[in-house]
Amino acid sequence: DQQVKQNSPSLSVQEGRISILNCDYTNSMFDYFLWYKKYPAEGPTFLISISSIKDKNEDGRFTVFLNKSAKHLSLHIVPSQPGDSAVYFCAAISNSGYALNFGKGTSLLVTP
Amino acid sequence: GAVVSQHPSWVICKSGTSVKIECRSLDFQATTMFWYRQFPKQSLMLMATSNEGSKATYEQGVEKDKFLINHASLTLSTLTVTSAHPEDSSFYICSARELGLDLRTQYFGPGTRLLVL
Numbered sequence: 001d002q003q004v005k006q007n008s009p010s011l012s013v014q015e016g017r018i019s020i021l022n023c024d025y026t027n028s029m030f031d032y033f034l035w036y037k038k039y040p041a042e043g044p045t046f047l048i049s050i051s052s053i054k055d056k057n058e059d060g061r062f063t064v065f066l067n068k069s070a071k072h073l074s075l076h077i078v079p080s081q082p083g084d085s086a087v088y089f090c091a092a093i094s095n096s097g098y099a100l101n102f103g104k105g106t107s108l109l110v111t112p
Numbered sequence: 113g114a115v116v117s118q119h120p121s122w123v124i125c126k127s128g129t130s131v132k133i134e135c136r137s138l139d140f141q142a143t144t145m146f147w148y149r150q151f152p153k154q155s156l157m158l159m160a161t162s163n164e165g166s167k168a169t170y171e172q173g174v175e176k177d178k179f180l181i182n183h184a185s186l187t188l189s190t191l192t193v194t195s196a197h198p199e200d201s202s203f204y205i206c207s208a209r210e211l212g213l214d215l216r217t218q219y220f221g222p223g224t225r226l227l228v229l
Contacts, residue, residue, distance in 0.1 A: 032216045043116070043205045043220035044156070089156065093216050099146065100218060104155040 003027045004092050006103035013110050019077040021106050023090030026071065030092040034100065035064060035075045038087045047088075048075070080110045115139055116208050118221035125196055126229055132192045133224045135206030141186040142208035146218060147179070150203045162189040196228040 005024045013019045023033075031052035036044035050057040050064045050073065057064050063076045077084055087107045091100040115138040125131050135145055143164045148156040160181050161169045168181035180192040189208075193200055203225050207218035 034217060036220070041203070041223065041225060043118070043207075043222045046114075046217060046219060049217060098144070098161060099158050100216075102155045 001026075002104070003030075004090055004101045004103040006088075006090055006106045008106050009104070010107040010109070013080045013108065015082055015110055015112050016079045019075075019080045019084065019108055019110065021075040021077075021088050021090075021108065023073050023075075023103055024071060025073075025092050025101075027092070027094065027101070028071070029094040029096070030101070031095050032093050033064070033066060033073050034091045034093075035062075036089045036091060037084075038089060038105070044089055077108075080108075082110050082112055084108060085110050114210055114219040116206065116219050116221040118206055118224050120224060121222060122225040122227075124227045124229065127197055128195055130192055130194045131196055131226060132190055133204055133206075133226075135189045135191070135208070135221050137187045137208045137210075137219075140208075140210045142189075142210060143186060144209045145183060145189040146207045146209075147181060147189075147191050148205045148207065150205060150223075156205065159191075193226065196226070198228045201226055201228045 003026050034049040035047040037047050038044040048059050048062045048064050050066050055066050066073045087105040089105045090103040117136045119134045145162040147159045150156050159174045162181045162183040164183045170176045183189040205223040207220040
């Protein structure tokens with residue numbers, strides 16, 4: 001049962017514009033959320049995380065928003081750059097958990 | 113900081129042979145390491161959790177006798193695929209949690225691509 005869902009398998013955005021990647025979760029025990037970026041044939045790279053006590057966390061061009069009532073989070077990349085083209089995975093974990101629960105990923109393509 | 117390496121990066125082997133994959137945390141200590149498997153266009157599937165000095169915890173459906181995990185030190189975990197078969201061909205990725213810091217953020221290795229002929 002997929003507890004973390006990324007319903008958009010792919011997204012195409014023009015360079016300079018905002019990329020918005022969405023993620024939904026079903027387990028209300030999740031209280032820590034992470035975004036990873038992955039290039040083909042490489043391991044995921046940690047991007048940004050957010051605790052459930054916050055609704056926003058920002059790091060440079062990357063901002064993650066958390067809506068606990070809707071069990072939804074999103075990653076905003078602005079401005080988008082061609083080097084951002086990759087697969088983005090959303091992950092979640094509960095306070096008592098030990099393993100990350102991953103979504104299936106969204107492939108982002110930033111075109112010049 | 114928080115660099116995780118894997119070796120080898122890719123391996124091709126004959127069916128029936130065993131393959132060992134190493135996962136190392138280069139600049140930090142990790143009491144817990146994780147082994148994932150990823151099929152094309154699929155999510156990362158957790159195979160097992162490796163704890164230093166104790167037996168690994170395997171996820172449901174993962175054969176512990178086929179995927180042997182050893183976590184002998186705070187910086188090294190190994191995954192051995194025993195008697196590999198073509199269906200074991202996949203991308204194997206390890207991750208580690210840094211001891212004492214932000215226990216819920218995992219740092220991933222670059223992955224090992226295994227092809228069993």
